Each structure stands twice: as structure tokens, then as C-alpha cells.
Amino acid sequence: MNTRPDEALRAALSSADASVRLQAALSAGTYPNDDYVDVLVDRCAVEADFFVRDMLTWALTRHPADLTVPRLIVETASAVPQARSQAFHSLSKVGDPRGWAAVTETAIQDADESVARAAWRAGVILVPVGREGEVATMLSTQLGRGDRDVQLSLARALAELSDHAVPALRAARIHPSAGVRAHALAIERLIEDPDDYFDEAIFEAMRIVTRPGEPDGTPDPPPDPPRAPDTEGTE
Numbered sequence: 001m002n003t004r005p006d007e008a009l010r011a012a013l014s015s016a017d018a019s020v021r022l023q024a025a026l027s028a029g030t031y032p033n034d035d036y037v038d039v040l041v042d043r044c045a046v047e048a049d050f051f052v053r054d055m056l057t058w059a060l061t062r063h064p065a066d067l068t069v070p071r072l073i074v075e076t077a078s079a080v081p082q083a084r085s086q087a088f089h090s091l092s093k094v095g096d097p098r099g100w101a102a103v104t105e106t107a108i109q110d111a112d113e114s115v116a117r118a119a120w121r122a123g124v125i126l127v128p129v130g131r132e133g134e135v136a137t138m139l140s141t142q143l144g145r146g147d148r149d150v151q152l153s154l155a156r157a158l159a160e161l162s163d164h165a166v167p168a169l170r171a172a173r174i175h176p177s178a179g180v181r182a183h184a185l186a187i188e189r190l191i192e193d194p195d196d197y198f199d200e201a202i203f204e205a206m207r208i209v210t211r212p213g214e215p216d217g218t219p220d221p222p223p224d225p226p227r228a229p230d231t232e233g234t235e
Contacts, residue, residue, distance in 0.1 A: 006035035013039065018049045025052055029059030037067045041075055044090065045083030057090045065096040076102040076119075081112040088118035092125045100126040108138045113150050116142065120157040132164035140168035144180035151183055152198050159190045166191065182206040 003011075012024035025043075028036045040060050047053045060068050072094070075087035088107070091099035103126060107119040120139060127135045139158050145151070158165040165187070172184035185205035190196055 004035070005033050006039050009036055010039045010043075013043045013047075018052055021047070021049065021052045022055055025055035025059050029055070029062040032059075032063045034063070034067055037063050037071055041068075041071050041087070041090075044086035045075070045078065045080050047086075053086060057086070057093050060090050061093050065094055065098070068094055069096045069098045073099065073102045076107060081110075081115050084110065085112070085115040085118040088115065088122040092118070092122045095125060097126060097128060100128060103127070103135065103138075105138055105141075109141065113146055116145075117150065117153040120154060124157045124160045127161075132161050133167065136161050136165040136168040139165070140172055140184070143172050143175070143183045144177055148199075151202070155183070155187045155190060155198055158187050159194070162191055178206070178209050181209040185209060 009024060009028055013021050015021055015024070021043075025040070028040060037060070040056050040063075044053060044056050044060075047056060060072070069091065072087045072091050076084050076091070078084050078087070084107075088102065091102060099122065103119060103123040108116065108123065110116040110119060120142070123135045123139065136158060139154060139161075142154055145154065158169065169184040169188050169191075172180055175181050175184075182202060182205040185208060186198065186201035189201045189205065190198065
């Protein structure tokens with residue numbers, strides 16, 4: 001009895017040898033088959049090797065978006081963090097506007113940082129024209145989150161929105177957290193000067209926001225000069 005192509009692919013992707021899995025994913029993308037989509041998405045959720053995961057995503061981009069996008073959107077709600085992060089990553093690579101439906105506040109705020117970072121990237125890539133400010137507002141809720149790498153990911157996402165992100169970043173200037181204010185100020189600096197380095201921008205921003213009297217990086221106005229006593233009507 002002949003083995004179905006999708007069953008053969010699933011078996012190859014289950015091999016203990018990463019090189020076999022890599023070759024199987026490459027073959028699935030080189031010779032697309034509609035029946036491969038579910039197998040590829042399922043494997044993304046558990047694949048341990050980075051290079052194989054990357055090839056799985058490439059293979060998905062070689063299949064019809066009418067099949068991959070709806071399946072990937074469903075996967076973004078999986079209980080498995082890797083499944084969610086890989087689904088967002090794949091949606092970014094497919095680039096079909098319908099993938100925007102998966103970019104929700106829940107996804108942007110996902111407790112798993114790898115998922116959240118993938119959702120941030122997907123949001124910037126898939127946002128419809130005219131809704132850039134909306135995704136910038138969602139992303140701004142994550143200012144100050146995580147370590148240096150997480151903050152850099154958010155900075156890149158917001159910087160890619162360019163001027164559309166500025167209102168949300170300026171609104172963060174009055175946030176009670178110095179870390180949030182510094183992160184926002186650093187990203188504004190990167191938007192103004194894309195050649196600037198994030199580490200330098202965040203260092204300078206933190207120095208500014210922690211300076212007494214300058215919570216948002218804007219110096220307090222000088223005090224009014226003393227007024228002369230009002231002598232009108234006196235002798």
C-alpha cells in the first residue's frame with residue numbers, strides 16, 4: 001500500500017536526525033502539496049532545531065495563503081507557546097493582510113516573551129494602511145517590559161512605524177515608571193536618527209528621565225521673575 005504524501009512528510013519530520021527533518025521541510029516547500037499545510041504547522045509547534053523551524057516557515061510560504069493564513073491564525077491561540085510564536089512568525093513571512101486578524105491586545109501582551117515579540121513583529125508588518133496608530137498604541141502598552149533584548153525588539157517594531165508611533169510614545173512621557181519613560185524617549189530618538197545605537201539611546205534617556213524635575217525629558221520651565229510690589233493707590 002502506498003503511503004500518502006502528507007503521512008510520509010509527517011514521518012520524516014519526526015526523525016531524530018535534524019538533517020533528515022531539514023531535508024523534509026525543504027522538499028515540502030520545493031514541491032508544495034495542499035495536504036502538507038497541517039503537517040508543517042503541527043511540526044512548527046514542537047520542532048527544537050532553529051534551522052528546521054526556519055525551513056518549515058519557508059515551506060509554508062510556498063503554499064497558498066488561502067490555506068496557510070486561516071490555519072496559522074487558529075494556531076496563534078494554541079496553548080503551546082512555541083506554536084503561537086511560530087504561527088506569528090510564519091504569518092509575518094507569508095505577509096498576507098488577512099493575518100492582521102491575529103494581532104490582538106492579548107497577543108501583544110502575551111506573557112511568553114517569545115510569543116509577544118513575534119506578535120509585535122507581525123503587527124508592524126501586517127497592519128492595514130491607516131491603522132498604524134492603532135498598533136502603535138497597543139505596542140506602547142509594553143514599554144519598559146523585559147530585558148535589553150525584549151526592549152530592543154519593541155524599539156525596532158515601534159521605530160518601523162516611524163511618525164505613526166510618535167503620539168503613543170509622547171503619551172508615555174508622563175508614565176509613573178522611569179523605565180517606561182526612558183524606553184519611550186529612546187525609541188523617539190531612534191525614529192529621529194535611525195543610525196543611533198539603542199544601548200546609547202536608552203542610557204541617555206534613562207539619564208534624562210531620572211534627572212530631578214525632568215520626568216519626561218523636558219526641562220522644567222524657569223520660574224517667573226519676581227514681581228515688583230504693587231504700589232498703585234499707596235502713598
